[in-house]
Amino acid sequence: MTKKTTISDIAKALNTTAATVSRALSDNPRISDKTKKLVNDTAKALGYAPNPVAAALRNGRSKIIGVIVPYIDRSFFSSVIRGIEEEVKKHGYNIMICQSLEDKDAEAENIDILINARVAGIALSLASNDESHLKKIINHNIALVTFDRIADNLAPHTVAADDFEGSYLATKHLIDQGYKRIAHLAGSQKINIYRNRQRGYRAALEENGHEIDNDLIISTNSKVIAGRESAETLLNLKNPPDAITSASDFSALGALQYCKSKGIKIPEEIGITGFANEPFTEYLEPSLTSVSQNTLEMGKIVGQVFFDQFNTEEQQTQYKKILLKPELIVRKSSLRTINK
Amino acid sequence: MTKKTTISDIAKALNTTAATVSRALSDNPRISDKTKKLVNDTAKALGYAPNPVAAALRNGRSKIIGVIVPYIDRSFFSSVIRGIEEEVKKHGYNIMICQSLEDKDAEAENIDILINARVAGIALSLASNDESHLKKIINHNIALVTFDRIADNLAPHTVAADDFEGSYLATKHLIDQGYKRIAHLAGSQKINIYRNRQRGYRAALEENGHEIDNDLIISTNSKVIAGRESAETLLNLKNPPDAITSASDFSALGALQYCKSKGIKIPEEIGITGFANEPFTEYLEPSLTSVSQNTLEMGKIVGQVFFDQFNTEEQQTQYKKILLKPELIVRKSSLRTINK
DNA sequence: TTGTATGCGTTATCAC
DNA sequence: GTGATAACGCATACAA
Numbered sequence: 221m222t223k224k225t226t227i228s229d230i231a232k233a234l235n236t237t238a239a240t241v242s243r244a245l246s247d248n249p250r251i252s253d254k255t256k257k258l259v260n261d262t263a264k265a266l267g268y269a270p271n272p273v274a275a276a277l278r279n280g281r282s283k284i285i286g287v288i289v290p291y292i293d294r295s296f297f298s299s300v301i302r303g304i305e306e307e308v309k310k311h312g313y314n315i316m317i318c319q320s321l322e323d324k325d326a327e328a329e330n331i332d333i334l335i336n337a338r339v340a341g342i343a344l345s346l347a348s349n350d351e352s353h354l355k356k357i358i359n360h361n362i363a364l365v366t367f368d369r370i371a372d373n374l375a376p377h378t379v380a381a382d383d384f385e386g387s388y389l390a391t392k393h394l395i396d397q398g399y400k401r402i403a404h405l406a407g408s409q410k411i412n413i414y415r416n417r418q419r420g421y422r423a424a425l426e427e428n429g430h431e432i433d434n435d436l437i438i439s440t441n442s443k444v445i446a447g448r449e450s451a452e453t454l455l456n457l458k459n460p461p462d463a464i465t466s467a468s469d470f471s472a473l474g475a476l477q478y479c480k481s482k483g484i485k486i487p488e489e490i491g492i493t494g495f496a497n498e499p500f501t502e503y504l505e506p507s508l509t510s511v512s513q514n515t516l517e518m519g520k521i522v523g524q525v526f527f528d529q530f531n532t533e534e535q536q537t538q539y540k541k542i543l544l545k546p547e548l549i550v551r552k553s554s555l556r557t558i559n560k
Numbered sequence: 561m562t563k564k565t566t567i568s569d570i571a572k573a574l575n576t577t578a579a580t581v582s583r584a585l586s587d588n589p590r591i592s593d594k595t596k597k598l599v600n601d602t603a604k605a606l607g608y609a610p611n612p613v614a615a616a617l618r619n620g621r622s623k624i625i626g627v628i629v630p631y632i633d634r635s636f637f638s639s640v641i642r643g644i645e646e647e648v649k650k651h652g653y654n655i656m657i658c659q660s661l662e663d664k665d666a667e668a669e670n671i672d673i674l675i676n677a678r679v680a681g682i683a684l685s686l687a688s689n690d691e692s693h694l695k696k697i698i699n700h701n702i703a704l705v706t707f708d709r710i711a712d713n714l715a716p717h718t719v720a721a722d723d724f725e726g727s728y729l730a731t732k733h734l735i736d737q738g739y740k741r742i743a744h745l746a747g748s749q750k751i752n753i754y755r756n757r758q759r760g761y762r763a764a765l766e767e768n769g770h771e772i773d774n775d776l777i778i779s780t781n782s783k784v785i786a787g788r789e790s791a792e793t794l795l796n797l798k799n800p801p802d803a804i805t806s807a808s809d810f811s812a813l814g815a816l817q818y819c820k821s822k823g824i825k826i827p828e829e830i831g832i833t834g835f836a837n838e839p840f841t842e843y844l845e846p847s848l849t850s851v852s853q854n855t856l857e858m859g860k861i862v863g864q865v866f867f868d869q870f871n872t873e874e875q876q877t878q879y880k881k882i883l884l885k886p887e888l889i890v891r892k893s894s895l896r897t898i899n900k
Numbered sequence: 901t902t903g904t905a906t907g908c909g910t911t912a913t914c915a916c
Numbered sequence: 917g918t919g920a921t922a923a924c925g926c927a928t929a930c931a932a
Binding site for chain 1: 918919920923924925926
């Protein structure tokens, strides 16, 4: 492997010019089929591979989709990233990954880097509620798709799981299983997705004739320890719940641990559901019912949304707001025989 | 945001030339401090940001490290990727991620893509035992670092966990806990890392006066179901083991499940250890003792190895073979009071 | 210490 | 249907 062959090498070999070769390779209609074949054949013979860097410089745009997530190694994000990768690969694109570490400034910096790298699009899950720095992306005419923690105001296209529906499903399932007093571990209400999950919980109760008791709703973070503490608070109420639907698998795990430590039987005495279907949920004892967000699918859809845009130049007017159907994965922690 | 400013814009503003500006920006010693300051100031004033695509074309090399892993969303890999990202970011580099899906051909294709993208280096964990296609990378004079599933023959630089040591530690720990007949779930012996783990197991036994009984070594895959089946086989022996050290957390989980289903007490009647410290291990009941490979650290080291090379031009002669110390995470599944 | 000229490989705009 | 030319933005070899 000495020197890479270029279009001019091919041109020289055929006694024609780089322009013709370039057109032939891109299947330009103004080139005769004969020369196209000729060019393609000698391209193969010479082992030609296009230089995407040169093309990117010329076009002012590279075949790269930038992806910014809080942390690469969270199972949710790594799975979405995989989906994006697999989708964009079909179109000959690659992905460039950045981490925001849930910090708005780091996110803004990554955006600058990706803009400078002339990426064709940016997929991101917001680090914070602040979305003002996304304007830059749009001003640079770079395609933008936000997912999960979406930018409602600024981002034209969004892809997210239907958190309302997911939480509704989980709560409804508990009702169907005969649980009467269902508590909710609500997560930070500053964050969109957790607000929606609480709304789903409330809707399920209301539509099924259950009263909403604010004592049963605890807004907390998504840590295991928070779940343990919340469960303790709840079970020490004069009128404790007989089920807990959590907006997070981790706090659900904490609740599960607390109940077990107190000898409270799951699911007989208390039913528990989580949210996100983290890999560990299926291995817990008892296994934890959870809401799957179809993360791989989410990534693929994010990818698709880009190419829907690329393929139809004009319609910057119609924005896609995609909401993915969640799936309730019923496991032992919520599955009891109903005694009528 | 209309047009991006370039070095010639800066040059024009200062009545000088692009060459000078370019040199000033890269802190070339042949430029006076005065003009350097001038250039840097107006660069800032004009909101200049360098175009990495142009630089890459000119240099024949972009500030991108390509990363190829079997699957992005395996916790092991996503964690290593994070480490690589955080390390290369310090040097102003970005990462481009590809998946091999454990397929040699896909891996080879990704390599071609990354070579064409003029990446500065490629980090990869081999898809298969075949490493012949890595020659291309070296021939193109692109830095290559293999990790975990390393390419012993062709890759100049390798980073891996010390599998021998990790398995040795786990086995030794079981011995120290007073277990007498320790079995091993060995994983596919076609794969390097599993061979090393078996070696560590054997060494620990031998060095501590335990006999090696080949009936207690089962070579299997790393799936939960395989662990269950293997445990069944082992516990049905005339002379069954009182401990199992597995080369994989998943098969250890299977063994754990089987024992529980049979009412065999862990760790009292049987001790179990896994390998990799998967996120789920700490939440199992009982929590699973496992060997941590410090994956984040591994990624950072991989990143460092690249820049060690970049910064010292010549020494293509000395190759780095780095072996990371594993850490035994002792949990309940192997921790019993020793009755002397 | 600075300026001039050139090329990296591609594509698009003209011409013919 | 094809060719000539310029330009994308930067960095270096060579002059001065």
